[in-house]
Amino acid sequence: MTTVRVPLGERSYDVLIERGALARAGELLAPYATTGRLVIVTDGNVASAQLPKLLAALDGAGIAHAAIVLPPGEASKSWTSLEALTDRLLDLGVERGECLVALGGGVIGDLAGFAAAIVKRGCGFVQIPTTLLAQVDSAVGGKTAINSRAGKNLVGAFHQPRFVLIDPEVLDTLPPRELRAGYAEVVKYGLIDDADFFAWCEANGAALLAGDADSRVHAIAHSVAAKARIVGEDERETIGRRALLNLGHTFGHALEAETGFSDALLHGEAVAAGMALAFRFSARKGLCLAIDAERVAAHLRAARLPDGLAAAGVETAGPTLVAHMAHDKKIEGGRLPFLLARGIGETFLARDIDLAEVAAFLDDEAFAPAS
Ligand code: NAD
Ligand code: GLY
Numbered sequence: 001m002t003t004v005r006v007p008l009g010e011r012s013y014d015v016l017i018e019r020g021a022l023a024r025a026g027e028l029l030a031p032y033a034t035t036g037r038l039v040i041v042t043d044g045n046v047a048s049a050q051l052p053k054l055l056a057a058l059d060g061a062g063i064a065h066a067a068i069v070l071p072p073g074e075a076s077k078s079w080t081s082l083e084a085l086t087d088r089l090l091d092l093g094v095e096r097g098e099c100l101v102a103l104g105g106g107v108i109g110d111l112a113g114f115a116a117a118i119v120k121r122g123c124g125f126v127q128i129p130t131t132l133l134a135q136v137d138s139a140v141g142g143k144t145a146i147n148s149r150a151g152k153n154l155v156g157a158f159h160q161p162r163f164v165l166i167d168p169e170v171l172d173t174l175p176p177r178e179l180r181a182g183y184a185e186v187v188k189y190g191l192i193d194d195a196d197f198f199a200w201c202e203a204n205g206a207a208l209l210a211g212d213a214d215s216r217v218h219a220i221a222h223s224v225a226a227k228a229r230i231v232g233e234d235e236r237e238t239i240g241r242r243a244l245l246n247l248g249h250t251f252g253h254a255l256e257a258e259t260g261f262s263d264a265l266l267h268g269e270a271v272a273a274g275m276a277l278a279f280r281f282s283a284r285k286g287l288c289l290a291i292d293a294e295r296v297a298a299h300l301r302a303a304r305l306p307d308g309l310a311a312a313g314v315e316t317a318g319p320t321l322v323a324h325m326a327h328d329k330k331i332e333g334g335r336l337p338f339l340l341a342r343g344i345g346e347t348f349l350a351r352d353i354d355l356a357e358v359a360a361f362l363d364d365e366a367f368a369p370a371s
Contacts, residue, residue: 002221007232011160021167026061032099037064041112042103043072049173077146099124105131106138113144117159127164132182136223141231151327168216181268186219189226192244195345247339248274257324272305273312282340318362
């Protein structure tokens with residue numbers, strides 16, 4: 001068992017990582033069942049795969065429960081779903097002192113977390129992330145959001161969970177493609193500022209993806225510790241530290257927008273392609289070595305993740321892709337900061353990037369012969 005503390009003063013909380021922890025949820029969640037009941041928010045797939053285990057654990061501890069089951073998929077991060085969810089929570093008489101339980105991937109965590117931020121002007125919530133992406137990234141750090149007509153994650157709040165319970169065994173029911181997409185966020189921590197961890201990924205990524213339990217626990221604990229450290233330093237992304245966690249996201253976001261935020265390209269897959277692009281763009285600008293960019297791309301390919309536009313299924317001209325970046329939350333005074341790299345583990349925020357240069361780079365990428 002590993003416990004990582006997210007250090008945020010009076011809003012600090014623990015992230016527990018333990019194989020089989022879901023079966024102990026009764027005892028682990030008892031401190032958060034302040035009214036003797038827990039309201040669980042989940043989606044249809046997770047309800048089939050993991051909810052029975054959670055309910056049995058709560059029954060065993062004498063904790064009453066209600067479950068709200070939403071449709072799986074990104075479409076649930078919408079005003080319509082938020083309205084339906086908050087109405088249901090109010091019908092259930094949820095009190096401000098209560099804690100909701102978000103059982104699911106990043107979609108459920110973001111949606112239920114945002115509902116918790118606004119119901120009765122804010123109640124508590126606990127995260128039980130069930131995808132690798134949610135375990136290593138979205139369940140920790142308190143970013144909650146829904147999508148709006150103007151773009152993804154544009155309406156939301158910072159609202160920290162009270163506790164995060166991670167059971168790596170729940171990944172056994174996750175579709176392999178979703179597991180690989182989440183793995184991109186693991187690799188991200190190595191690329192940001194931890195070259196040794198990237199080397200660990202190169203040596204152990206295949207075992208992790210094949211189901212090796214020890215590799216999974218190590219990757220999750222290492223990633224959560226990195227995220228907790230960064231969130232503790234820059235909770236609201238104001239000093240440029242937390243922004244590093246967006247490596248690959250600006251390029252990736254353009255690819256997701258181009259593919260309609262659909263299953264054609266999962267979020268983690270877009271991040272993978274985006275990280276490879278960020279490294280190649282850095283190499284083109286002479287900031288990092290081309291062999292570093294190729295090393296990143298090679299590892300992503302080995303993990304069967306996209307390493308660029310063609311592999312992501314996007315054949316779009318650079319200016320169109322750059323136009324998608326206009327709605328990015330990171331725009332400051334009309335300029336879009338880019339995360340670039342001086343090498344593996346040496347990501348930095350560049351604020352002086354000419355978007356015409358990015359468009360020309362993406363044009364070359366889109367129309368270059370496949371490698
Ligand atoms: P997801 O929540 O849609 O889950 C992926 C799929 O796996 C879904 O179909 C889901 O039903 C299914 N699933 C989940 N756990 C399962 C399990 N254990 N067994 C079987 N099926 C399971 O997708 P995701 O990749 O977890 O999250 C993507 C979302 O996370 C995006 O909306 C993204 O914007 C958001 N995100 C948020 C943050 C943040 O800091 N808040 C960070 C990264 C991503
Ligand atoms: N996933 C980026 C962040 O939490 O800041």
